[in-house]
Amino acid sequence: MKLFRRILSYARPLSRYWPPYLVLSIFSLIFGVINYALLGPLLTVLFDSNAAGASISRPEFQMTLDYFTSAFKWYLSDIIGRGGIVKGLLFVCLAIVLTCFVTDLCRYLSQRILVSVKTTLMKNLRKELYDKILSLDIGYFNERRKGDILSSVSNDVNEVQNSVTGSFHVFFREPILVAGFLGMLFYMSPRLTAVSLVALPVSAVFVTRLTRKMRAGSKETQTLMGQIISHFDEAVSGSRIIRAFNARKYMEKSFEKTNDLHRRASRAVFNRQELASPTSEFLGITIAATVLFYGGWLNIHGNLGMTWQQFVVYIMFYWKVLEPAKAIANSYATMQKGLVSAERVFAIIDAPRKIVSGSEPVPPFAGEIEFDHVTFSYSGEPVLKDVSFRLPKGKTVAIVGPSGAGKSTIADLIPRFWDVDGGSIRIDGRDLRSVNLQDLAAQLGIVTQETILFNDTVYNNIAFGVENATLQQVIAAAKSANAHEFISRMPDGYDTNIGDRGTKLSGGERQRIAIARAVLKNPPILILDEATSALDTENERLVQEAIGRLMENRTSLVIAHRLSTIRYADEIIVLKSGTIVERGTHEQLLSRNGLYSYLCALQDKSCV
Numbered sequence: 001m002k003l004f005r006r007i008l009s010y011a012r013p014l015s016r017y018w019p020p021y022l023v024l025s026i027f028s029l030i031f032g033v034i035n036y037a038l039l040g041p042l043l044t045v046l047f048d049s050n051a052a053g054a055s056i057s058r059p060e061f062q063m064t065l066d067y068f069t070s071a072f073k074w075y076l077s078d079i080i081g082r083g084g085i086v087k088g089l090l091f092v093c094l095a096i097v098l099t100c101f102v103t104d105l106c107r108y109l110s111q112r113i114l115v116s117v118k119t120t121l122m123k124n125l126r127k128e129l130y131d132k133i134l135s136l137d138i139g140y141f142n143e144r145r146k147g148d149i150l151s152s153v154s155n156d157v158n159e160v161q162n163s164v165t166g167s168f169h170v171f172f173r174e175p176i177l178v179a180g181f182l183g184m185l186f187y188m189s190p191r192l193t194a195v196s197l198v199a200l201p202v203s204a205v206f207v208t209r210l211t212r213k214m215r216a217g218s219k220e221t222q223t224l225m226g227q228i229i230s231h232f233d234e235a236v237s238g239s240r241i242i243r244a245f246n247a248r249k250y251m252e253k254s255f256e257k258t259n260d261l262h263r264r265a266s267r268a269v270f271n272r273q274e275l276a277s278p279t280s281e282f283l284g285i286t287i288a289a290t291v292l293f294y295g296g297w298l299n300i301h302g303n304l305g306m307t308w309q310q311f312v313v314y315i316m317f318y319w320k321v322l323e324p325a326k327a328i329a330n331s332y333a334t335m336q337k338g339l340v341s342a343e344r345v346f347a348i349i350d351a352p353r354k355i356v357s358g359s360e361p362v363p364p365f366a367g368e369i370e371f372d373h374v375t376f377s378y379s380g381e382p383v384l385k386d387v388s389f390r391l392p393k394g395k396t397v398a399i400v401g402p403s404g405a406g407k408s409t410i411a412d413l414i415p416r417f418w419d420v421d422g423g424s425i426r427i428d429g430r431d432l433r434s435v436n437l438q439d440l441a442a443q444l445g446i447v448t449q450e451t452i453l454f455n456d457t458v459y460n461n462i463a464f465g466v467e468n469a470t471l472q473q474v475i476a477a478a479k480s481a482n483a484h485e486f487i488s489r490m491p492d493g494y495d496t497n498i499g500d501r502g503t504k505l506s507g508g509e510r511q512r513i514a515i516a517r518a519v520l521k522n523p524p525i526l527i528l529d530e531a532t533s534a535l536d537t538e539n540e541r542l543v544q545e546a547i548g549r550l551m552e553n554r555t556s557l558v559i560a561h562r563l564s565t566i567r568y569a570d571e572i573i574v575l576k577s578g579t580i581v582e583r584g585t586h587e588q589l590l591s592r593n594g595l596y597s598y599l600c601a602l603q604d605k606s607c608v
Contacts, residue, residue, distance in 0.1 A: 003339055006346070007160065010128070011121040021113045025173045028106035029180040031099045032320070110173060122161050128349055129153065137355040138417040147230025148223075152348055155225050156341035163338030170331040174324035181320045188314050189305060195294050217269040218340035224262040231255045269337065291318060355416055355437075362439035365524040365555065366428055368392045369414065373423035376409060383409050385578045386423070389571075393524075396556040398566035400596065401575035407559045410575075411529045414557065415444050445523030447547070449530040449561075451510040453502035458487050459494040461502070462516045469520060481516035481546040483509070508543060515546045526551060529559040563600045572596065 011017065079088050133149070141149070185193040235242070235251060242251055295311055298304040304311065369391040376384040384406045391397045399407045412418055413425055416432050425432045432440065453461050462477055463469035474494060478484040486509055490496040502510045518526065528547060560566040567586040574582035574589065574596045582594050589596035 003342055003346075004335075007121065007125075007342055010124040011117045014117075017113050017117050021110050021173075024106045024110040024113070025176045028103050028110065028173075029176055031103040031106065032177070033180060033184055033317075034099045107173075118161070122157070125160070125345070126157060129157070129345060132349050132351070135353060136351060137353060138412070139354055140351060145226060145230050147228070147233055148226035149348070150233065151222065151226035151229045152341075152344045155229070156222060156344045159222075159341035160338050160345065163335050163341075167331040167335045167338075170324075170328050174328050177324045178321055178328075181317050184317050185314065185321065188310065188317070189295075192291060192295055192298070192314070195290070217265055217272065218337040219343075221262060221265045221269055221337075222340055222344055224258060224265060227258045228255075228262060231258060288315070288318060291315070355419060357437035358432075358434040359436060360430055360434045362427065362430065362435045362443060365393060365443050368428070369525070369555070369557075370426045371410070371423070372426065374413070374420050374425060375422035376406075376413065376418065376420050383578050387575075387578070387580055388423075389573055389580070389583070391555060391557055393555050394553070395570040396551060396558060396566075396568075398558040398560050398569035398572045399575060400560050400563060400566065400572060400599065402599070404577075405575035406578040407575055408529055411446075411448075411527050411557065411559050414525075414527060415441060415446065443523060444525050444527060445518040445521050445550075446527045446529070447511075447514050447518050447550075451502065451507075451514045453498060453505075453510055453513060455497070455500045457492075457495050457497055458490065458513065461498065461513055462494075462520055464517055466520050473520060474516075477516040477520035478512075480519045480549050481512045482542045483512035483516050483546075486512075511543050512546055515543065515550055519546075519550055524555060526554045526556040527559075528556065530561045563596075563603055 008014070079091050129152075133153075182193070231251075231254065235255075242248060292315070295304060295314075299311070306314065371387050371389050374384055374387045375382070387406075387410070389397065399410055401407055409418070413420060414432075416437060419433060427435065427440070427443070454464070458478075459471065459474055462474045471494065475484060478487055478494075487494060487496075496504075498504050498513070502513065505513065528551075558566050558569060566572060569586070571583060572586060572589055573580055574594070576595060582589055582592065582596050584592075590600065
C-alpha cells in the first residue's frame with residue numbers, strides 16, 4: 001500500500017477530488033439499495049396482489065430504514081386502492097427506472113472525477129520522470145541498458161496507467177458498495193449473512209497467494225521487455241552495420257531467444273491473472289449456493305424470518321456484494337503488474353545524483369581554467385593520472401595523443417559530466433564541484449565528433465538552448481558556420497525537419513549545424529572534441545573555416561586527432577596512458593623528436 005499511496009500522491013491535491021467523489025459514491029449506494037429493495041414490492045404486486053392492495057395505516061415518521069420501507073408499502077397500497085393493480089405495477093416500475101437512472105448518473109459523474117485523477121497523476125508522473133532523466137549524470141546512462149530506460153518510460157508508465165490507476169474505482173468506490181449492501185444483508189438476516197461470510201476468507205487467501213506469484217513473474221517480464229526494446233533500438237541504430245556484416249541471422253537468433261523467454265514468462269503471468277476471475281466467480285457461486293441451501297433449510301423449519309419475496313431481495317443484495325468483491329479481487333491481481341512497473345519507474349526517479357550542483361555562482365569568465373593534479377578512473381580503471389595544466393582566457397590549448405590516452409575525458413570533466421577522483425578543476429579559482437552547474441554550462445560551448453542533433457527543424461536545432469533567438473540571428477550563425485548555403489537549398493529552408501539525429505544531412509552538414517549552434521550561444525569558453533576527424537577533405541575544409549571563425553576571441557580547448565588542425569595552438573599537451581608526456585608549441589614539440597613528432601609524421605608529412 002505504501003507504493004500505491006506514492007502513486008496516488010501524484011494527483012495532489014486530493015482534497016480537490018475525494019469529497020465530491022465520496023458524495024457521489026454514497027448517493028450511488030443509496031439509490032442502488034433502493035433499486036434492489038423495490039424488487040420486493042414488484043414481486044408482491046406481480047404474484048400476491050391481495051397483499052399488495054391490503055389496507056395499511058400510515059406510519060409515523062422515524063429516521064429508520066423500517067419507516068421508509070413501511071411508508072413505501074403504505075403509498076403503494078394507497079395507489080393500488082385508488083387506481084388498481086396496474087397503476088401500482090406502473091408506479092413500482094417507474095420507481096425502479098428512476099433509481100437506476102440516478103444510480104448510473106452518480107456512477108458516471110464519479111468516474112469523471114476518477115478520470116481527472118488518473119490523467120493528472122500520469123501527467124505529473126511523466127513530468128517527474130522526464131525531469132529526472134534530464135538531470136541524471138552521464139554515468140547513470142553508461143551503467144544501464146538504454147532499452148531498460150525506454151521500457152520504463154513507455155511500457156512501465158503505460159502499465160501503471162492501465163492497471164494501477166485503472167483500479168482506483170475498485171479501491172475507493174467498491175468498498176463503499178460492499179459495506180452498504182453487506183449492511184443491508186445483516187439488517188435482513190444476521191444469521192444467514194454470518195454463515196455466508198465464513199467462506200470469504202478462503203477466497204481472500206487464494207487470491208493473495210496468486211498475486212504474490214504474479215508479482216514475481218511480472219518483474220521478470222518487465223526486465224525481459226527492456227531487453228527486447230534494446231534489441232529493437234540496436235536493429236534501428238545499427239541497421240547499416242548489420243547489413244554490411246551480413247549479421248541478420250545472428251541478430252534474429254539473439255532476439256528470438258529473448259523474445260521466447262518473454263513469451264514464457266508472460267504466459268505464466270497471464271495464466272495466473274486469468275485464473276483470478278474464474279476462481280473468484282466459482283467461490284462466489286459456491287457461497288451463494290450455500291446461502292440458498294441454508295436459507296431453504298431455515299424456511300423448511302420455519303426459522304427464515306422473512307417472506308419469499310424478501311428472500312429473493314436478500315439474494316439480489318448478496319449478488320451485489322459479490323460483484324464489487326470479485327472486482328476487487330480481480331483488480332488486485334491485475335494491479336500487481338502495475339506495481340512492478342511502478343517500482344521500475346520509481347527506481348529511476350529515486351536514482352541518486354552523483355553530480356550535484358554547487359551553490360556558488362559563476363561570474364563571466366575572466367581568468368583561467370586550471371587542472372590541478374587531476375586523477376580520474378572509470379569503474380576503477382585509471383584514465384587520467386596527475387594531470388595539471390592551465391587554459392588562460394583568450395588562449396587555445398590542444399590535447400593530442402594516441403587513442404585511449406584520456407583526451408575526451410578531459411573534455412568531459414570541464415562541464416562536469418563526471419567528477420574527478422583526485423585533485424581539482426577550477427574556473428577563475430572556483431572548484432567546479434562548488435559552482436552552480438547552470439552557471440557553468442552558460443560559460444561553455446561544446447562541439448564533438450559525434451554530432452547530437454534533434455528530430456526538429458534546422459532553425460530549432462541551431463537555436464537550441466537560446467531563448468527568443470530571431471531568424472536573423474540564426475541565419476548569421478549559420479553563415480559564420482558555412483551552413484547557410486546548403487540550408488537555403490533545402491525544401492523549407494530553416495523550417496526543414498532534419499530527421500532523427502539529423503539523418504537527412506551529411507556528416508559535414510551536421511557538423512556545421514552544430515557549429516552554428518555554438519556560434520549562436522556565443523560562449524566565452526569553447527570545447528572542440530575531434531570536431532573534424534570523421535569528415536572528408538572538402539567538408540573538413542569548410543568545417544575548419546567555421547571553427548576558425550568560432551574560435552576567434554575565445555578561450556578554446558581542442559581535442560585533436562588530425563594534428564594539422566592544431567599547429568597554431570598556444571600550447572599543445574601530449575597525453576599517453578592518461579599522463580602528460582610532452583607540452584609546448586608545435587615547433588617546440590617537433591624539435592624534440594618525441595611522441596608528438598612521431599604522431600605528426602605518421603599522419604601528414606607536411607606538418608613536420
